[in-house]
Amino acid sequence: MALSKDGIAKRIAKEIKDGYYVNLGIGIPTLVANYIPIGINVVLQSENGLLGMGPFPFEGEEDADLINAGKQTITTLAGSSIFDSALSFGMIRAQKIDLTILGAMEVSENGDIANWKIPGKMVKGMGGAMDLVASAKNIIVAMQHVNKAGESKLLPSCSLPLTGVKCIKKIVTELAVLDVLPEGGFKLLERAPGVSVDFIKQATLGKLYANENVPEMILD
Amino acid sequence: MINKVVAGADEAIKDIHDGDTLMLGGFGLCGIPENCITALVKKGVKELTCISNNAGVDDFGIGLMLKTRQVKKMISSYVGENAEFERQLLSGELEVELIPQGTLATRCMAAGYGMPAIFTPAGVGTEVAEGKEIRNFDGKDYLMEYAFDADFALVKAWKGDTAGNLIFRSTSRNFNPVMAMAGKTTIAEVEILVEAGELDPDHIHTSGVFVHRIFQGKDYEKRIEQRTVRMKE
Numbered sequence: 291m292a293l294s295k296d297g298i299a300k301r302i303a304k305e306i307k308d309g310y311y312v313n314l315g316i317g318i319p320t321l322v323a324n325y326i327p328i329g330i331n332v333v334l335q336s337e338n339g340l341l342g343m344g345p346f347p348f349e350g351e352e353d354a355d356l357i358n359a360g361k362q363t364i365t366t367l368a369g370s371s372i373f374d375s376a377l378s379f380g381m382i383r384a385q386k387i388d389l390t391i392l393g394a395m396e397v398s399e400n401g402d403i404a405n406w407k408i409p410g411k412m413v414k415g416m417g418g419a420m421d422l423v424a425s426a427k428n429i430i431v432a433m434q435h436v437n438k439a440g441e442s443k444l445l446p447s448c449s450l451p452l453t454g455v456k457c458i459k460k461i462v463t464e465l466a467v468l469d470v471l472p473e474g475g476f477k478l479l480e481r482a483p484g485v486s487v488d489f490i491k492q493a494t495l496g497k498l499y500a501n502e503n504v505p506e507m508i509l510d
Numbered sequence: 511m512i513n514k515v516v517a518g519a520d521e522a523i524k525d526i527h528d529g530d531t532l533m534l535g536g537f538g539l540c541g542i543p544e545n546c547i548t549a550l551v552k553k554g555v556k557e558l559t560c561i562s563n564n565a566g567v568d569d570f571g572i573g574l575m576l577k578t579r580q581v582k583k584m585i586s587s588y589v590g591e592n593a594e595f596e597r598q599l600l601s602g603e604l605e606v607e608l609i610p611q612g613t614l615a616t617r618c619m620a621a622g623y624g625m626p627a628i629f630t631p632a633g634v635g636t637e638v639a640e641g642k643e644i645r646n647f648d649g650k651d652y653l654m655e656y657a658f659d660a661d662f663a664l665v666k667a668w669k670g671d672t673a674g675n676l677i678f679r680s681t682s683r684n685f686n687p688v689m690a691m692a693g694k695t696t697i698a699e700v701e702i703l704v705e706a707g708e709l710d711p712d713h714i715h716t717s718g719v720f721v722h723r724i725f726q727g728k729d730y731e732k733r734i735e736q737r738t739v740r741m742k743e
Binding site for chain 2: 336337339340345346347348349350351353354355356357358359360361362364372373374375376378379380382383402413414415418419420421424425451452453454455456
């Protein structure tokens, strides 16, 4: 069965290692924070200027001066630090952040990503996504395998304006965990419980490489 | 000590003219110069180019200046959450340049540090790179992006002193310190204005040298864009 959004978040959480500094994008990536395994110490970065993002405040304790990059009210934690926007992107560019998890509209088989603009429709802007994908050493894309029209989002090449070029190495969808191979193409590493390799092939327009025995994801 | 204090927002912005380029601090509605925006709307100055990460919402922040058609061009990284903005953009009344958030911050920083340009990998291979010089360092491509050239920077701090030294609070710091450094004239509005000597020099985020005018702000609304809470268990 295909994973829920929380299922995708749960699977991605298993990629997080003890001691990581992690930037979570808006949408499914935000949910990853709920599934970080006990005993794994991570520090979440919010690119508007915070390391050590805590949970939402209790009702009545919201602080207009303390928000995350999604403009949500949040809290700090013991050990948090605050800094300005230039410093924030300095630590991103200098690869002090170990892992970036973000959503995407399309990913191509050579690792290009498109997630900021649909021409002809409203253009909201790239925010920090272009900076993150251009500099992060380790990026995981969290997204649905197909769009609402049923079209594959894993493509030979992106049709939408790019956010970054040859930067994505791992993708987790409701159907599968995949690597983007350095020479191009998607390598199927794991499938969602009960989802067949053929089903994933049908949902993948880009080149897909799969071994004979592709294991199912282990979520718990 | 040099005294930078002016009476209020109206006096602070009195020499902002039609066609000027302004930097406005803030991220979303967090840490925006509310008093200066109100004064700009009152003054009615127009044809402005605004450098700001976001464009406010329909009835708050820079959204107020969009409503009165005072903005000719926005330079931002993210401009969702604003229907009037969308309408003016689609009708061609408003010019918009979208740039990566880190590029925006660092172009401010460059101006503040007296550097003409920066090199960043953000946007390489995308439409952001169109027409820009690319340089390769150690096998990786970087875009050359110029320092901003802004007539005024309007920033909001939590505390400030009469010498123009500023302390920001929590994530309302965001773009404010780098914009404060980058403006040809920098105007700071603060929630709490104190005498020089009352702030610990070790705790100053922005040195008064960068701030030309400072005033005690009033009636801060500090609106929350996304109120998210959890329940007590």
